[in-house]
Amino acid sequence: MAEQAAEKTEFDIVAEAHPNKDFKAPELTGEIATPRVEDGMIVKGVTDAIKPHIAKEAIQEKLDFPGTLVDNWDEAVIRRLGELLERYKSLQVYLDTCVRCGSCTDKCQFYLGTNDPNNMPVARAELLRKVYKRYFTTEGKIFRKLAGAEKLDINLLSDWYAYFHQCSQCRRCSVFCPYGIDTAEISMAAREIMDCIGIGQKYVNEILGKVHDIGNNLGMNPKALAATLESTEEDLEEETGQKIRLPLDEEGAEVLMITPSADFFASPHVESLLGYAKVFHQAGISWTFSSKASEAGNFGMFIGNYTQLEKVASRVRDAIDDIRPKRLIVGECGHAWRVAYSFWNTLIGPFDTLDPNYPAPQHICEFTLDLVERGAIKLDKAANDEFTVTFHDSCNVARGSCMGDRPGGQFTIPRELIKASCNRFVDMEKGTIMEETFCCGGGGGLLTDEILQVRIQGAMPRMQALSRVMESDGVNFMALICAICKAQFTKILPKYGVPMSVAGGVHQLVGRAIDLGAKA
Amino acid sequence: MSGLTLVFSIFFYIAIDIFIIGMLLKVWKYVSTPAPLKIPQTPAPKTAAGVGVRMFKDVVFFRSLFRGNKRIWLGGYLFHLALLIVFMKHLRFFLPATPAIIDDLVDIDIYTGFVVVGALAFLFILRLAVDRHFFISVFNDYMLLVFIIAIGTTGLLSRFWEGGGVRSDIPYIKEFVGGLFTFHPGTVPENPLFLTHFSLVMLFLMYFPFSKMVHAVAIFFSPTRNQIDNSREKRWGPWMVKGKRYGQVTPPAAASVLVKDEPTDA
Ligand code: HEM
Ligand code: SF4
Ligand code: SF4
Ligand code: SF4
Numbered sequence: 001m002a003e004q005a006a007e008k009t010e011f012d013i014v015a016e017a018h019p020n021k022d023f024k025a026p027e028l029t030g031e032i033a034t035p036r037v038e039d040g041m042i043v044k045g046v047t048d049a050i051k052p053h054i055a056k057e058a059i060q061e062k063l064d065f066p067g068t069l070v071d072n073w074d075e076a077v078i079r080r081l082g083e084l085l086e087r088y089k090s091l092q093v094y095l096d097t098c099v100r101c102g103s104c105t106d107k108c109q110f111y112l113g114t115n116d117p118n119n120m121p122v123a124r125a126e127l128l129r130k131v132y133k134r135y136f137t138t139e140g141k142i143f144r145k146l147a148g149a150e151k152l153d154i155n156l157l158s159d160w161y162a163y164f165h166q167c168s169q170c171r172r173c174s175v176f177c178p179y180g181i182d183t184a185e186i187s188m189a190a191r192e193i194m195d196c197i198g199i200g201q202k203y204v205n206e207i208l209g210k211v212h213d214i215g216n217n218l219g220m221n222p223k224a225l226a227a228t229l230e231s232t233e234e235d236l237e238e239e240t241g242q243k244i245r246l247p248l249d250e251e252g253a254e255v256l257m258i259t260p261s262a263d264f265f266a267s268p269h270v271e272s273l274l275g276y277a278k279v280f281h282q283a284g285i286s287w288t289f290s291s292k293a294s295e296a297g298n299f300g301m302f303i304g305n306y307t308q309l310e311k312v313a314s315r316v317r318d319a320i321d322d323i324r325p326k327r328l329i330v331g332e333c334g335h336a337w338r339v340a341y342s343f344w345n346t347l348i349g350p351f352d353t354l355d356p357n358y359p360a361p362q363h364i365c366e367f368t369l370d371l372v373e374r375g376a377i378k379l380d381k382a383a384n385d386e387f388t389v390t391f392h393d394s395c396n397v398a399r400g401s402c403m404g405d406r407p408g409g410q411f412t413i414p415r416e417l418i419k420a421s422c423n424r425f426v427d428m429e430k431g432t433i434m435e436e437t438f439c440c441g442g443g444g445g446l447l448t449d450e451i452l453q454v455r456i457q458g459a460m461p462r463m464q465a466l467s468r469v470m471e472s473d474g475v476n477f478m479a480l481i482c483a484i485c486k487a488q489f490t491k492i493l494p495k496y497g498v499p500m501s502v503a504g505g506v507h508q509l510v511g512r513a514i515d516l517g518a519k520a
Numbered sequence: 521m522s523g524l525t526l527v528f529s530i531f532f533y534i535a536i537d538i539f540i541i542g543m544l545l546k547v548w549k550y551v552s553t554p555a556p557l558k559i560p561q562t563p564a565p566k567t568a569a570g571v572g573v574r575m576f577k578d579v580v581f582f583r584s585l586f587r588g589n590k591r592i593w594l595g596g597y598l599f600h601l602a603l604l605i606v607f608m609k610h611l612r613f614f615l616p617a618t619p620a621i622i623d624d625l626v627d628i629d630i631y632t633g634f635v636v637v638g639a640l641a642f643l644f645i646l647r648l649a650v651d652r653h654f655f656i657s658v659f660n661d662y663m664l665l666v667f668i669i670a671i672g673t674t675g676l677l678s679r680f681w682e683g684g685g686v687r688s689d690i691p692y693i694k695e696f697v698g699g700l701f702t703f704h705p706g707t708v709p710e711n712p713l714f715l716t717h718f719s720l721v722m723l724f725l726m727y728f729p730f731s732k733m734v735h736a737v738a739i740f741f742s743p744t745r746n747q748i749d750n751s752r753e754k755r756w757g758p759w760m761v762k763g764k765r766y767g768q769v770t771p772p773a774a775a776s777v778l779v780k781d782e783p784t785d786a
Pocket of ligand 1: 643735
């Protein structure tokens with residue numbers, strides 16, 4: 001009897017994790033070295049036991065997923081994979097196409113940081129591709145292991161749970177793949193499948209539940225939100241001596257502003273919020289937040305579930321219908337901007353009630369830079385003279401969206417805006433910025449503390465590039481346009497011995513530099 | 521018609537049919553599977569012409585691979601380019617009259633066969649020698665390389681090894697292969713070297729649609745590469761599955777997943 005109780009269930013095998021809270025960050029040398037696949041790692045990975053917590057039953061069921069690992073999970077996996085293959089061209093094409101050329105193998109920050117070969121993009125994708133080959137392809141059915149096909153078993157599922165949660169869906173690998181294979185698409189599909197058999201990730205799914213129940217990721221109800229905005233308004237008045245508003249639910253406002261809820265009180269996020277408010281105030285454009293859509297983020301993308309993606313986005317549709325704005329603007333958030341820019345029109349469009357003279361949605365950086373260029377607001381660069389600034393291209397913005405009307409606007413527009421707000425700007429090394437930017441290490445639903453080790457390791461390439469410009473140019477401010485980047489860096493910088501204050505928002509700089517006196 | 525001719529003719533037709541039907545089915549699958557969201561890997565072109573240029577660079581120059589890894593690019597690019605020339609040269613054997621530009625290729629194609637084999641050997645060595653490539657390679661990756669090296673080597677032997685006797689059989693080969701395409705096969709030359717070369721190619725064709733070889737067509741269907749970055753200007757979708765919008769097809773709830781056929785022993 002006692003022996004039986006000690007026996008591991010299948011669920012235990014998947015859930016078994018060994019988070020390493022005392023993990024020490026690597027040293028900052030300025031070099032991003034490609035690790036060697038050590039012999040010992042070939043058999044088993046080194047981070048396979050670092051896994052996020054599994055979502056509890058109630059959280060799962062709120063999202064219409066099974067509460068715990070279903071009995072016939074292996075059949076269910078194959079069935080769901082089959083359905084997804086019929087629904088996503090990306091998945092079908094990418095599972096077929098990889099020639100295992102190796103071009104992507106040294107491109108993922110999680111491989112570079114963890115040394116775990118299963119974090120090479122192709123190796124990660126292969127975890128799912130093995131199963132695809134075994135059950136869906138003639139080659140795999142005939143050649144089996146020789147073709148890299150493998151039967152699905154509980155250990156493989158356990159690896160899925162580990163390694164598909166060590167991918168921030170940053171798409172860096174896709175840039176260097178001869179066929180553009182996007183491992184993010186594959187890891188989204190894998191997470192969707194795991195959700196459908198009852199093993200969702202706690203952090204992401206809990207947050208999705210909060211959005212449905214309360215309206216935002218942080219679980220701030222409308223009353224609390226109104227109170228926070230009010231007290232922030234008071235702080236602003238104290239600081240500036242002017243009545244700068246942070247309006248909520250004001251019907252008929254010109255602009256509906258959708259921003260990540262972290263902006264409402266997390267630090268340094270709130271500094272950017274002040275920046276937005278000052279910009280609207282100075283430009284004299286009426287605007288409002290919405291308590292219904294008090295969240296720009298959309299974690300539905302992280303779990304690859306279309307229903308969740310659409311459901312979260314639909315709150316923005318409702319807010320538009322209520323407030324009837326002329327324009328729709330999105331605050332500083334990486335994955336949110338990808339969803340807004342690339343998916344909103346499909347999910348909740350068309351935006352035919354909005355003013356067609358403006359792009360819908362518009363990024364706050366596009367909006368502010370346009371005002372600066374037209375002279376509608378003035379920026380005093382000297383206000384930021386204590387800073388030498390660099391810019392971290394958020395991966396979702398860099399590789400999954402655009403700004404302005406030319407390709408690459410997502411790189412130039414924030415940089416122009418930063419340069420208009422400060423006197424000293426330096427870019428980090430080529431190969432670590434723009435299209436080739438590294439992820440901060442906390443995106444894609446990884447921003448949870450039980451996998452802190454992986455987050456620290458994943459941040460390594462960015463940290464090395466940052467340390468280099470800190471050393472050579474005295475950089476002391478890394479401007480960000482992503483709520484997750486901000487949260488990740490404030491946590492990770494100190495682990496690398498870099499002051500937390502180095503991380504800040506682009507509109508933090510704008511807010512400091514904006515001239516609130518003379519109205520244009 | 522000799523028995524041997526019959527066997528090889530049938531072999532040819534089976535292989536070609538499997539290749540053509542297999543590839544058509546693949547392409548049909550790629551065409552018919554929806555891409556429900558805009559996922560171009562940005563910065564991406566804002567016009568269809570721009571996407572054409574992007575695709576051209578990737579197909580003709582392997583641009584993304586070039587950015588990613590110069591060594592693999594060198595091996596892969598040389599191999600494909602040489603293979604293309606070799607393939608065009610082979611048209612001599614199928615077509616009744618050789619177009620002039622193919623004849624002009626004769627001058628360089630002396631080397632292309634060696635380039636094909638050499639580049640493949642280089643790729644093979646890379647897989648073994650670079651730790652990361654070794655980790656991700658599976659048996660079939662090596663097998664495929666060896667397979668094509670074998671095709672190339674038998675081809676080179678046919679051309680440069682007098683003892684193989686293929687050169688002197690060329691008129692008969694032309695008659696046989698050309699005939700296959702017009703459904704009047706001539707007599708197959710009983711030359712072991714030629715028959716080996718020919719058989720390997722047929723096996724390769726039969727393997728093609730069921731393996732990573734589909735990359736040759738799949739690249740054109742890659743959404744990160746073939747989509748136009750105009751999601752704000754032009755609404756994409758919405759997409760339907762079984763008559764419902766994507767978002768309305770809910771995930772299978774526990775109950776529907778749990779349906780089991782076997783009776784439980786209560
Ligand atoms: C449409 C354009 C094509 C592109 C962009 C392309 C690209 C590539 C790339 C990047 C590789 C990886 C090289 C490596 O393994 O290191 C590869 C492998 C290969 N390709 Fe293509 N290819 C194309 C068309 C074709 C065609 C038409 C054929 C044959 C008839 C072909 C035959 C092969 C073979 C046999 C390999 C395997 C080499 C290996 O396993 O390493 N390719 N291709
Ligand atoms: S670069 Fe693309 S084709 Fe090459 S191994 Fe990676 S995913 Fe496969
Ligand atoms: S999407 Fe990003 S995190 Fe995921 S495998 Fe590719 S490079 Fe790594
Ligand atoms: S957090 Fe920032 S860098 Fe990391 S995934 Fe998001 S946008 Fe990318």
